[in-house]
Amino acid sequence: MSHPRGHTLLTTAIIITALAALAAGVVVWRLQARRPVEPDLPAAYRALENPLATDVSSRDNGMRLFMNKGCAACHGAHADGRGPAARGLNPAPADFTAGVILRDHSDAWLYWRITEGKHGTAMPRWDGVLETKERWEIVSFLRSLEGE
Numbered sequence: 001m002s003h004p005r006g007h008t009l010l011t012t013a014i015i016i017t018a019l020a021a022l023a024a025g026v027v028v029w030r031l032q033a034r035r036p037v038e039p040d041l042p043a044a045y046r047a048l049e050n051p052l053a054t055d056v057s058s059r060d061n062g063m064r065l066f067m068n069k070g071c072a073a074c075h076g077a078h079a080d081g082r083g084p085a086a087r088g089l090n091p092a093p094a095d096f097t098a099g100v101i102l103r104d105h106s107d108a109w110l111y112w113r114i115t116e117g118k119h120g121t122a123m124p125r126w127d128g129v130l131e132t133k134e135r136w137e138i139v140s141f142l143r144s145l146e147g148e
């Protein structure tokens with residue numbers, strides 16, 4: 001009598017273990033899916049997260065900076081890449097309303113681009129021009145354009 005029962009317990013244990021492993025796999029996969037693959041992002045920036053992500057005022061401050069510190073001249077007042085200084089630039093300034101840039105990139109990546117600029121394009125570096133906090137505020141503003 002004890003044999004079949006032992007087998008049943010063993011089978012149950014194996015099934016539970018398999019399900020737990022599957023669930024753990026799904027969790028890891030989901031966590032990885034949330035962070036886009038960004039081979040160009042320098043190692044020093046990889047672990048960065050926006051310290052102001054939950055600060056509601058950072059988005060408005062970021063918008064003011066975007067309008068007043070020169071971003072809008074190229075990227076446009078609507079962040080669509082059509083600012084008055086965009087004429088003739090190749091590549092054209094990034095259009096943040098198209099959704100692709102924000103969807104495919106982390107806050108750390110946006111922060112890196114703003115901080116160091118983009119080689120071979122008109123995108124200047126803002127390190128030393130805007131404070132660290134101001135650069136994150138602009139990231140908050142850009143992120144808020146997602147889904148609009």
Ligand code: HEC
Nearest residue numbers: 070071074091092093094101110113114121122123124138
């Ligand atoms: C002189 C024009 C100019 C100014 C001023 C400017 N940008 Fe840019 N920006 C560009 C160009 C050109 C690119 C490159 C677009 C590309 O490579 O497709 C770019 C790229 C970027 C990117 C990376 C997007 C990508 O797809 O590569 C971010 C983020 C960005 N700009 C944010 C800003 C912010 C924030 C400011 C203000 C603090 C700013 N830019 C000011 C012209 C400008």
